[in-house]
Amino acid sequence: MTHEEIDSIIERYHGKESAILAILQDIQAKEKYLPKETLEHLGERLHIPSSKIYRIATFFRAFSLMPRGRHEIVVCLGTACHVRGGQRVVDQFTMELGIRSGETTPDWNFTLETVNCLGVCAAGPVVAIDGQYFGKMSSTKVEETLKKFRPGKKEGTNGKD
Ligand code: FES
Numbered sequence: 001m002t003h004e005e006i007d008s009i010i011e012r013y014h015g016k017e018s019a020i021l022a023i024l025q026d027i028q029a030k031e032k033y034l035p036k037e038t039l040e041h042l043g044e045r046l047h048i049p050s051s052k053i054y055r056i057a058t059f060f061r062a063f064s065l066m067p068r069g070r071h072e073i074v075v076c077l078g079t080a081c082h083v084r085g086g087q088r089v090v091d092q093f094t095m096e097l098g099i100r101s102g103e104t105t106p107d108w109n110f111t112l113e114t115v116n117c118l119g120v121c122a123a124g125p126v127v128a129i130d131g132q133y134f135g136k137m138s139s140t141k142v143e144e145t146l147k148k149f150r151p152g153k154k155e156g157t158n159g160k161d
Helices: 003-012 017-031 036-046 050-059 086-097 139-147
Strands: 071-076 110-115 127-129 132-134
Touching (some): 017 050, 071 086
16 A cells, blocks of 8 residues: 555545554555555654554454455354354364465465354354355365355355356
């Protein structure tokens, strides 16, 4: 993201320091992470110490300081999902993709994360990919689910088109 693009986001919020959260959200949405250089530029423009911006960026789970894959897989390991086999689902994603929670595949296509609840416990085990929920997951459904998001597939389709 260029400095001009960052500046235009800042201007959208009238350069207000109080809008730092909203500004970070917009940058995260566009870049999928918060690059170090971007945070430093923000600090200079808004006259906020970089240390404060880093604290905000690391406090909120929605922000990432590391580049993210094109598709974000979030596997729920909350109690309701865990007792129904959530860990086996995570393990299967790890086997299929060769990455653990918090990591990104070398081709930047997938980032794998785990969370403590996705808010739809009755459908557990639950996985969300790019915000699309897949309920009643099992390790045997992982490969088929991933196919929908592999390069060359139309995103979020059932893989038939
Ligand atoms: S525990 Fe998994 S959705 Fe709530």
